Amino acid sequence: MTATFNHTIIAAVDRDESARFFRDLLELPEAPSWGVFTNVRLADGVLLQFAEPPVEIQMQHYAFLVDDDLFDRAYRRLRDRGVEHWADPQMRRPGETNTEHGGRGVYFKDPAGHAIELITRPYL
Template sequence: MTAHFNHTIIASTDPAEMAGFYRDLLEADDAPSWGPFVNIVIGGGVLLQFAAPPTEFPPQHYAYLLDDEHFDRAHARITESGRAHWADPQRSRPGEINHEHGGRGVYLLDPSGHYLELITRPYL
């Protein structure tokens, strides 16, 4: 298998705010930005590019695999900020985390309304 994920553009109502939110939550590094993009880089050299789209956009789902210590720090940031979060994608278990797939997980919305999932164990 030679394909590796390289980058994605995440539609953003405020690209700078989104980059800051993701940078803090994912403990990402800044990356050079250009044109309409505000960029950060996460593990494996994956570039996340935030840009305002020319039209309205539907919310997307983005899942991030964190180690246990990073998950603890991210969950603490989420709860300390008062940000709504759920144990499930249906949002029926507010304020909780799940213990599925042999790890832990949590769902939340980013500042542009995308669904984020933070997990400590991969599905596969």
């Protein structure tokens, strides 16, 4: 069997709020949750498991490859909700998207302060 990515635990201030944010943004159904985790399942079966650690949360970066239609809908939701966003990871181009790597991209922060990126084309 080849190696595939199965799950990751994402630190959250409020695990339910963070899971809801990703479900709404990426149009994902609710997934079964257990124990200290509120889960979100991506289309390829990968689980995002949100948990509330008893330590200070350190910012992480998570990038999601989406199709053009979902990008348009997600970007519209970000704007409608007043989520601050940038065209670049250095946050020098506020309120914009980029057209890097033959597609489009946008950067923003989730409710826990993680840096999130949506892209429509893979970098490689």
